[in-house]
Amino acid sequence: MKISAQDSVLKIRFQPEETPLQDGELADSGAVFSVKNQYAYGWNMDHTDATVSRDTYDNSGISSLTRIHPDGKWEIALDNGTYEVSVTVGDSVYSSNNSLTVENIKVMEGLTLEAGQHRTVKKKVAVEDGRLTLSQINAAGIETALNSIDISLVNTYTPALIPPQIRLPFEPNKVAGDKVLLSGSMTNVHNAPPFIRVNGLQGEISRHIREQIESNEQQIQQLSQNAVAIRNSDIEAIQSSIRSSGNKPAIIVTGQxxxxxxxxxxxxxxxxxxxxxxxxxxxNLNVTVYGSLILRGGLNANTELDVNVINPAPDENLGNLWVQGTVHLNNNSNIHVDNELFAGSLVYNNGSLDLSAKRIVVQGNMNINTMVTMNVDEEMSVGEVVSNNSRAELNVAQGDLFVRDNVSVNNHLNINTGGLFAVGGNVISNQRPVIHTGNEQAGRTLLKYVLSGLKAEYYSNNNFTGKKAVKVDESISLAGQPVLGVTGIADQHFSVRWTGQIQPNYTDQYIFSARTSGGVRLWVNDQLLVDDWTTKQHVEQGTIQLEAGKKI
Structure with missing residues (x-):
């Protein structure tokens, strides 16, 4: 049963059956739990013998009460939610000693009141099992004098959707797709790629990147403690120390x-x-490292640079290029990393850049200009992407491309992933990026997520024919907005069919309204509630009885 609105109060008075009841109140005469007065409420044991009305000698107007028996418990069936509960205790003729909990939250304990004294205590409690429960705390000398309970709704309980998570194990992603998973907005809808709304991506991608950074920082700290220091950054001294080292790998630390x-x-x-x-x-030069190269600052190349970091042995700690500052490259550069490329930020200007790695993590911005090709085997996680390229190709053969914040596209951007492409912020596209996800041979993803919304099937003609596109709409609200991210479908000449499920919080009559400038038919639980297939602007309504907690 429900309390119908947040402003309404359910008032229960504990009084004998023959006592007159004021309008808008419910009476409890001490009977055991049952349905009465359209509500289900009562005691776990009979309290009719302990429910009395007193002659009042005070001006409180409170003349009736129930003296709670040991182990006494009173309940009322309510929809799950948060409620404010006001409990009034006291006896107009005798003293009382009161101890109570509501939903296992202590409301009062050992509250001693003299004859004629009453006390009201308020608590906010959560109902999660469909019943609000009031229990006496048993102790010597406790015999609570319960006068009344007032219950008001704070908010209903809405089951929380499972937030997105990036975690092992990998899950296969072998079905080809063309959509971005997006928590933010599409700011230029006419160049927007197809997308699916998934809330909570920004926080989860941020956590994922942060954990990788923290792991790298811990490893750098440990390695630095065990390193041989070379002063003055002398190249020959570094090479000599490597050759003479008795450790494999040698660990060397030096300056700029x-x-x-x-x-x-x-x-x-x-x-x-x-x-x-x-x-x-x-x-113009080449840098080759057999092992790993770690830069505590930045990497700055003013002209052509080729970097090759090689893992010569099956060792996951080798083959890394970690740059805690900015990687700033110019004029035709090539970067190959056998294992992981990490950068605080990455900026590329002029000419072409070819970059390959097993994994790429960029903590901050990745600004890529002119001609860029990035080939990644397993995963790419980036803080933000700004693409001003004449052409950019971001390819992740097996896994995911995660962008924590925004993606800004000012020219040709092609994204290919074996896993998923997920963006926590906005997509600003002055030219529509081309997206391909999924790989029949090796596609896999770390991202686990649950969609919320309705399945939307858009058709390019207004009679459910023509080109079809399917997406998930968070809500049905197209007023003043074009159809976002659905290629080839005109803004005002399409048709759309939404399907999905709803789960009401309350058992009640529900009114469904549709405001349209064209034809509309609405089915709920296989009942046709609205049927008006005209082109005029109109509002139509239909009513149906629904049951609390039952999906339809």
Whole structure:
């Protein structure tokens, strides 16, 4: 049973059956739990013998009560939700000692009142099992004098959707798709790619990126403690220390590297984990590292740079390029990383950039200009993407592309993933990006999510024929808005069919309204409630009885 509105109050008075009742109140005469007065309420044991009316000698106007028996418990059936409960206790003739809980929350304990004294205590409680329960706290000398209970609705209980999660195990994603999963908005709807609304992505992607960063930082700290320090960033001294090291891999830490010529650190036989403060290059050159290269600052290349980080052994701790600052590249660069590329941010200007890695993590912005191709095996996670390219290709062969914040597209952007493409912020597209997800051979995803909304089938003609596109709409509300992200469907000349389920909180009569500028038919629980297939603007309504908690 429901309390119909947040402003209404359900008032229960504990009084003998023969006592007159004021309008708008319910009487409880001490009977056991049963249906009465359209509500189900009562005691776990008979209290009719303890429900009395007193001659009042005070001006409280409170003349009736129930003295609760040991282990006494009173309940009323209510819809799940949050309620404010006001409990009044006291006896006009005798003293009382009162101890009560409501929904296992202590309302009063050992509250002693003299004859003629009454006390009202308010508590907000959550009902989660369909019954609000009031119980006496048993102790020596406790015999609560219960006068009344007032119950008002704070808010109804709405089951929470399972938030999205990025976690193992991988799940197959072998079905081809063309949509982005989006928590934010499409700010330029005419160039918007197809999308599916999934709330909560930004926080989950942020957590996922943050955990990877924290793990890398811990490893860098541990490696630095075990490293051999080389002063003055002398290249020959670094190479000599690697060759003479008795450890595989050698771990070397040094300062800033300002490179004027190509260089190789380590070898297939003697890999190295090289930790440097930062790296600058001003010439066309190659940097090759057998092992891992860790930059505590940035990587700045003012002209062509080729970087090759090789894992010479089956060791997951090797083959990494970790840059805690900014990777700033210019004029035709190539970056190959056998394992993971991590960057605080990544900026590319002029010419072409070819980048390949097993995984890519960019904590902040990734600004990619001109011609960019990125080939990733397993996963790419980025804070924000700004694409000003004449052409950009972001390819994740097996796994997911996660963007925590916004994606801004000003030219040609192609995204191909074996897993999913998920954006926590907005997509701002001055030219529609091309998206392909899923891979029949090796596609997989770490993202687990639950859709909320209605299945929407859009047709390019107004009679459910022509080109068809299917998406999930969070709500049915198209007033003043074009059909977002549905390629080839005109804004005012389409037809659409929505299907889904609803689960009412209350058992009651429900009114369904449809405001349209065209024909509309509405079925609820296989009943046709609205049937008006005209082109005029109109509002139609239909009524149906629905049962609380029952999906239809």
């Amino acid at each position: 590297l300002n490179l004027e010529s190509s260089v190789t650190f380590g070898s297939a036989e003697q890999p190295v984990i090289l930790i440097v403060d930062g790296m600058n290059t001003n010439r």
